[in-house]
Structures are given as C-alpha cells and as structure tokens.
Amino acid sequence: MSVDILMPALSPTMEQGKLTKWLKKEGDSVRAGDVLAEIETDKATMEVEAVDEGTLAKIIVPEGTENVAVNSPIGVIIAEGESVNNVSVNAAALKAQMPGMPTAEAPPSLSTTSVVAPPEPVATDVATVKMTVREALRDAMAEEMRRDPSVFVMGEEVAEYQGAYKITQGLLEEFGEKRVVDTPITEHAFAGIGIGAAMAGLKPIVEFMTFNFAMQAIDQIINSAAKTHYMSGGQMECPIVFRGPNGAAARVAAQHSQDYAAWYSHVPGLKVVVPYSAADAKGLLKSAIRDPNPVIFLENEILYGHSFEVPEGDDVLVPIGVARIARPGKDVTLVSFGIGMTYTLQAADALAGEGIEAEVIDLRTIRPLDIETVLASVRKTGRCVTVEEGWPQSGVGSEISARLMERAFDYLDAPVLRITGRDVPMPYAANLEKLALPNVAEVVAAAKAVCYR
Amino acid sequence: MAATSGSQGNGSAAPEAASLTPISLPNAGLTQFTLDEELAAYREMLLIRRFEEKAGQMYxxxxxxxxxxxxIGQEAVIVGMTRAIKPGDQTITGYRDHAHMLACGIPPKAVMAELTGRAHGISKGKGGSMHMFSREHRFYGGHGIVGAQVxxxxxxxxxxxxxxxxxxxxxxxxxGAANQGQVYESFNMAELWKLPVVYVIENNRYAMGTSVKRASAMTDFSKRGLSFNIPGEQVDGMDVRAVAAAATQxxxxxxxxxxxxxxxxxTYRYxxxxxxxxxxxxxxxxxQKMRTESDPIEQVRERLLNTHQASEASLKDIDAEVRALIGxxxxxATHDSEPDPAELYTDVWK
Structure with missing residues (x-):
C-alpha cells in the first residue's frame, strides 16, 4: 500500500510553493516524523515530515522545483517489503500539480491557481518591473525610511521574524533595531505609543498583524489619532500609518475575517486607503507615510502574493483620495476597491463577452472618497454596481449609493445595486465561506440587471 | 492621617512581592525651600486654586x-512636579488638566477661553475643558478617555x-486610570525599552465616586510597576516640597x-x-478634615509667615496679583467671540 507525500500548505492562503530540498533519497527507509524535504514560499519555510513509516520509493517532484501546487504529490512512500515497481501515481493529483489548472476545490468564479492579476493599463513611457504586492509594500517602506530618518516601523514580529506576512522582510538588516521595533502582543498600548511618538514629531508605521487585532486599539486610533488635530485647534499633528492585512483571508473564520474599510471610513480625521494593485500599494503607502495625518492602510493577505507591473524608481507616488479607472466602458459603472477588484475585473471581462462594456473604478482611497470620478462615470453610463467583501449595512457601497442618489439621481437609469459579503459572521466551513463572499457571477448578474439585460 | 503618612515612603518591598526583588529607591524626603522657592510655589498654587474657583463659578x-x-486640593502635585521640568520635557495628563496647563506656563486667558468655548481658547474653542494642548509649551493634552494618555x-x-x-x-x-489595562501594557514596553517617562499617579482617593479601597485590589499604587521591575515611591502629594524632592530624584x-x-x-480633591x-x-x-489639616497652600503660607518671616502684606500682594490675573x-473668556462658523470644518486634517 503506497502513500503519496503531498505538498503541504504553510498558511490558509498558500496555493503553491517551492520544493527547496529533499533530505531523503529514493530507497531510504523513513519513520514517522522524519524530515523528508524542505519547502518555502515568499513568506515562510517549512519542513515536510513523514506521516508513516516505510521506504521513500519515488521522488516525483525534484528539489529546486518552483510553483508546486498545494496538495499535489511530491513523492511516494511504500511499506517495507513492497516493490517500488508497483507504485502508481494518482493521475488526478498530478493534474492538479500542473500550473494554471484549476483544482476541483477552487471556486468556479476565481482562478485560484493564477497569482498574476489581470494586466492593468500602465503608461507606455514608464519603465516597469513586475513585483508582488508584498514586495511593493516592503520597497515603499524601505524607500521612505531611507529618505526620512524619522520614519520607523513597529509591530508584532516586524523585525527578527521578518514580518508575520513577510512584509517587513529585510528591514531590520538594513535599518537596525532602533527603527524596526518588535513589540510585545499589546495592540492597545503600542498603537498609543506610536501616536504619542507621532505627536512628538516622528513618523511611525504601526503594523497590525491583522486589522482584526486593531480592535484592541481602536480607541487610540479614533479618540487619540483621528481627533487630536481638530481638538487642539490644529496644533497637534499625528503623522502615523496603521497598516496590515484586512478582510477575509482563507478559512480563518469569523474573528479573523473582517473588512474594516467602512468602519474607519466613518471617522473624520482619518484617511483610509485600500490598494488593489502592487503599483498602487507602493505609491499609496509612500504617500501615506509622507501624509501629516493618521492613515489607515488596509492590505489584503490574499493579494500579497499577486504580481503586477510597478513603475520603476523610488519617488513614484500615488496620491491619496484619487480613484482610478481600471477599465474604461460606457454601459455600466462597476465600483470596487482592494480585493473586490478581483471579482470586478473578471466580471467586466465576462460582461464584455456578452456585449456589455463595463467601466471599472478602483476607489483606492475610501476616505477622502473620490466621488467625483464615480459621478462622472455614472453620468455617462447611467448605471452602477458596487462590489466589496465587507458587510452590506452601512458599507462603502451604501455610501456610494446614497451619494449617487443625492447627486446623480436624474442620470440613473436603474437603481444602484450593491454586491457585498453576506450579512453574517464569516463561517469556517469551506462551502459556507465561499457562500459568504461575493462572486463573479453575481457581479455579472447585477450588472446585467441594471442594464435590463 | 493618610496623606501625610505617605511621606514616610516605602523603601522596602511589600511582603507579597518579596520574590520580585524590586528596585527600591531611597525616599526622596523633604527638601527645604528657600524663601523665593516658597513664594513661587505659593503663587503658582494660588493661581491654580483661584482659576479653578472661578471656573466653578462660571460653570x-x-x-x-x-x-x-x-x-482644587491637588495643587501641590503639579506645582511640585514642575520643579523638575527642563526645556523640551513633555507633560501629558487626563481630563483634570487645567492646572497642568497653568503650571506649564500657558496663559490663564487661553485656558479659560477654551472652557467657555471661545475663538481665542487654546484649541480655538473646539476642544473644551478635557481636550486642550499647547505645542509651544510642550503640553500634549488634555485627554478625555481614562488612561489613554498613558x-x-x-x-x-x-x-x-x-x-x-x-x-x-x-x-x-x-x-482610577491606574486600573486600565493599557497602563500595564505601557509599563511593560517602557521598562523593556528603558523609556524616559515619569508616571505620576495622582491618587486623590476617589475614581469618580468609587473609593480606592472599593476599586483596587492593591491600593499602594507605587507598587503597580513591580512586576515590570519599575521602581515606585509614595509621596505626600499635599506637601509641595516632598513632591519637588521626589520629582527631582x-x-x-x-x-x-x-x-x-x-x-x-x-493627594485629595476637595x-x-x-x-x-x-x-x-x-x-x-x-x-473638611483634609482642608483644615493638610491644605497644600496653607502649609506654604504658614511656612512663609512663621519660618521665613514673610510679611502678611507681601502675601496679600501676591493674592491681589493672582486675583487680577484670574479676573x-x-x-x-466671557467676552471673547464664539468661533467663526467656518471653523467647524477646519483642522479635521492638516
């Protein structure tokens, strides 16, 4: 009886990784718990242990192979005494290993094995380089730290661990422990310490391991950071960035899957930025660090590994408060931000196949909201669908819907529709989680509905 | 009496904390003030008291x-503490903040006009009693959420x-704030990173209406840093000389x-x-017992008259000067204009 050794996942969002090294060779006998191989992603490394005893009969994936899909067989163990020749490799599992092939478990609406997002328009005269959102965020911080000695980063595991999600990778080495500060697990006070340091003239980047944990610190963020400039009659400044992954990751359930875009966007005195592409992640984070106000910078764990073209150069900023037309169109306006853009751009592709030219707006900043760009588009198309992963009530879509009703009522040919996460805490079960999030099909259906198609 | 027995200090560890080997400092004790120092302390404390009395009337x-x-009643704390302040040092407190501002040298007019919500209040009328700041005087608030300033x-x-x-x-x-969780999170990081911060716990015996004994399992707040290895000292907060000595140390x-x-x-609030x-x-x-037996201003006044042989007339001059300033x-603050309506939308962002 042979047993497949499967490529393990290091995290709930990992889809593929590199098989770095085999520590056993074909024919070696192994015992449960023996380390067979090492794998790594851009985020972490891990040892693959044998779960059964026997002989390592076959190495399917040689060491050094990149982009090995999670759950695909990388080797086979047989029981002592069995013949190596009897080993048959599970064909379906091998198929799953092939790059670009969706696995059976993948949501039909999302190509989960593709980590390359749809291309975005980039000015042709600008030299670009392809990088992940993770790398773009890291570069933004490194460039700003080189530029301004008052910029420092603090948070849990940002230094020696290199970032829980590897966003601060290499910063400790370059800038030292004075400027890359590991904190204890103590969100409320390190947020407050960051704010105090900002009031004293420093420019802290406070990383929350995820924004779910920032709820421990929300009093400091709102009462101390957001309001002090106003309460002091403009005397006190608070140039601070609170950043970290926001929203649902994968299979981490209710307490770790929450979109705070609408929450923070409710608060005057805060700026709220939610980038989608790597270019925007980099340019907006640089703007956020230079901004004299408190900025909530909401990232997304699933997007961290996505690659995009990013303009070269260490002084390319994207202004806060300016939306981007990600795809021009004339028939319907689709408005989204952050990871919502993945559904929206795919829906726009699907709609084009049915003869509907959707204009896709990536808000990029939720506060201050660039409503003028949305208004101009809706005055042209007469139709609007909003897309977000957050909850429906008092969401970003609700706000846009209200503003369109106030300022573009006479231009609307159909009610504004909102596609949102479901109005429930995030469930754990895979099928329920999928049901709780928006999907491409419902964005397509909503766009067709407002076009009366 | 509790307020004065504190001046005996607590150089040794409490029995229950013996295994923690706390750092114990020698009690700072009392430093005798010179005549000029007594006069300055008298004037500053009187300024605070008259200011607060006036604020009460205007309320x-x-x-x-x-x-x-x-x-009122706590004046010796902030006046004694500011004896140790040097240029560039920062002060931050909670919502009982008028006195801290005056002691930092902020003009009484700017503070009082903020209390009345007027255009020339220190926060342009947008902060109010609990939310006042002065970059110039390195006063960082004035914070309305209990413990947030820590x-x-x-x-x-x-x-x-x-x-x-x-x-x-x-x-x-x-x-009261000393029971908030973020205080201890801060203690931990302050000691971990050896940050230069003097935590001044103004124990006025009541958190709103709840006495220390009814709210705190361990009522000796000077020991609240023990598990972080932060040294602490109990100080007679009614005696400005004891406060000044402890502050300096x-x-x-x-x-x-x-x-x-x-x-x-x-200390004690009246x-x-x-x-x-x-x-x-x-x-x-x-x-009444606290007022008659431990009043911080009366203590200085008695010393000025009896020890330093200051004349009643010279003290009356100070009284008159302070009264005029507060008037x-x-x-x-009564006649300044209200903020321009356009100010509603300014200062949200820089």
Missing part, C-alpha cells in the same frame, strides 16, 4: 458647558529616546537612562469629580 453661571473637573505619554518618551534629546515625559493619571533617574519610574502622589457630583460617597467631615482671564 454655575452657564458660561462653561459639558464636563468640568476641578483640581500609552501616549510613553510614546512621547519613545520619541525622546529615538531622538536622543535627553528629555523626559511626565505622564499623569489618576487612581525621579527625573534624574530617567535622565540617567534607567527607564521609567512611578511616583504615587497621595470638589466633586466633576461639577455634577452628588457628593454622597464621602462625608463632609472627611473633606482678567474670566473677563476675556
């Missing part, structure tokens, strides 16, 4: 709105260490790079928690 006349927390003050100290400027942060909070501790230190000031206080949680006799501030 009663409807000129001051919202909450208004008076400092991480913020620790952050000021973080910036001092980052900049290597030799300055320290004086972070004030009450016995604590400030030196921080400036020498030893990290944070806690000073528990045993007035209610805020202007709307039912005064049902303590007896009139208790308040001028009240007059200004």
């Amino acid at each position: 009663g006349m409807g000129l001051i709105g919202g909450f208004c927390h008076l400092y 991480p913020l003050g620790t952050g000021l100290a973080f910036a001092n260490r980052y900049n290597g400027n030799g300055n320290i942060s004086f972070t004030y909070f009450g016995d 604590a400030a030196q501790w921080c400036r020498d790079g030893n990290g944070p230190i806690i000073l528990e000031m045993l 007035r209610g928690h805020s202007m709307s206080d039912p005064a049902k949680y303590r007896t009139k006799e208790e308040v 001028e501030a009240a007059d200004f």
